[in-house]
Amino acid sequence: MLLFTPGPTPVPESVRLAMATPTLHHRTPEFEAIFKETRELLFKLFNTDEVIMLASSGTGAMEAAVTNLCHDTLLSVNSGKFGERFGKIAKAHGLNNVEIKHAWDTPATVEEVVEAVKANPSLDAIAIQVSESAGGLRHPVEAIAKAVKTINPNIMIIADGITAVGVEPIDVLHIDCLIAGSQKALMLPPGLSILGLSNAAIKKVGEGKGYYLNLASEIKKQSQNTTAYTAATTLIIGLGAILKEIEQNGGLDTLYADTALRAKATAKALEAIGLHLYPHTPALSMSTIDDNNAKEIRDLLKTDFGVNVAGGQDHLKGKIFRINQMGLIEPYEMVAVVNAVELALDRLGRRAFDGTASRVFHEIYYALESK
Ligand SMILES: *Cc1c(COP(=O)(O)O)cnc(C)c1O
Secondary structure: OEEEOOOOOOOOHHHHHHOOOOOOOOOOHHHHHHHHHHHHHHHHHHOOOEEEEEOOOHHHHHHHHHHHHOOOEEEEEEOOHHHHHHHHHHHHOOOEEEEEEOOOOOOOOHHHHHHHHHHOOOEEEEEEEOEEOOOOEEOOHHHHHHHHHHHOOOOEEEEEOOOOOOOOOOOOOOOOEEEEEOOOOOOOOOOOEEEEEOHHHHHHHOOOOOOOOOHHHHHHHHOOOOOOOOOOHHHHHHHHHHHHHHHHOOOHHHHHHHHHHHHHHHHHHHHHOOOEEOOOOEOOOEEEEEOOOHHHHHHHHHHOOOEEEEOOOHHHOOOEEEEEOOOOOOHHHHHHHHHHHHHHHHHOOOOOOOOHHHHHHHHHHOOOOOO
16 A cells, blocks of 8 residues: 555655664763764754654644743634644744634635734734645745834744644744754654754743743753753654655655656646645645545545545545655656546546546656656
């Protein structure tokens, strides 16, 4: 079975083997050396002033970011389940929440965020997804961050990059906190989250808030290559291994270029067989299709063609399907996926199979169309 869900993503063999080594004690020079090496690789990935690893799923990092960086009012952008979550976290901690809400195919605009900032003087942090996985869309986070900082540089910009870090380069110049999670673009098992922080964010964290998710405790310890509590040693070893695997595959620029090209070729292949991309601004992390037969297509992919893709959640259940683009993915695997989608359409009597999806994918991926 090909695993093509936008998280969890397949864990490469080199990473699985690295994680199969005997368990190390976390308070040892041996583990601290691994921690240090992994931290250095993370700095290259995040380009932020500090990076912090937490033993939690992605939501733990979202909660840590909100509680440590917002002290009054959080503006959250809700264009899907994960954006909605930021508002829920703020409310759970007694913070004020202003929400910009959109349909799941619609990104936020710079103008509406600027308007909300001007209308709410108590606002001290903004939380938004770079890639909102619920509908597979890309928000203009960098432009929003820049505009907000022009109005008030003290407003903290929290960017959930759980399906964006490791997918595409993110300009962190105006971002104070960039979040990643292990089981999405980083191709690891679930259970580790990472926060990249700006110096301004470190200042705002101050003494920190909360206990386990107190970022001040972690900043202090992790800058000394250890953790406040027991480190997720196995996952951190895996993280070091995947970051090295990415380097061996040509580095981050190659990963970003491959991902962008593969996402483009997939989108064109699916459109060529009559399918429609759901989001107005598709993220590179996944290819999201809305279709009346979404459920049937997804079921056929799994039962008849050995491909596991994700469906939709809540009101989009049975209405969309999402194909992962994150990670080190061979083009021939993606060809198998778009080909299987075309076969499923044939089975459903929608369109006679003629190999169009595979042909279009190859033409674009290998630039054959220009010849
Ligand atoms: C998966 C995901 C999360 C949350 O992750 P968990 O690891 O399930 O806590 C948050 N934001 C986005 C954009 C995601 O895709």
